[in-house]
Amino acid sequence: MQRPDPLICGKPGAEDLPVMRNRVKWLEMLYFHEGRNKADHPQRGLYTGLFKKHHLWLPGSDEN
Numbered sequence: 001m002q003r004p005d006p007l008i009c010g011k012p013g014a015e016d017l018p019v020m021r022n023r024v025k026w027l028e029m030l031y032f033h034e035g036r037n038k039a040d041h042p043q044r045g046l047y048t049g050l051f052k053k054h055h056l057w058l059p060g061s062d063e064n
Contacts, residue, residue: 030054 007023009016030050035041 027051 007019007026009019014020027047027050030053031037031047033054034043034050036043036046038044
């Protein structure tokens with residue numbers, strides 16, 4: 001993992017636009033990785049739960 005983490009805001013709220021863009025790219029990558037873009041996927045169109053499901057396979061991640 002890069003330090004500082006490119007997904008952690010350095011400004012309050014959603015003011016840190018590069019970080020917000022990184023989060024969108026990350027979630028989109030997970031969305032396509034799961035195949036949620038396919039018409040037959042039961043969670044098609046949902047981004048809910050992607051981070052929670054996949055965060056443990058990231059290098060440097062832990063359960064917290």
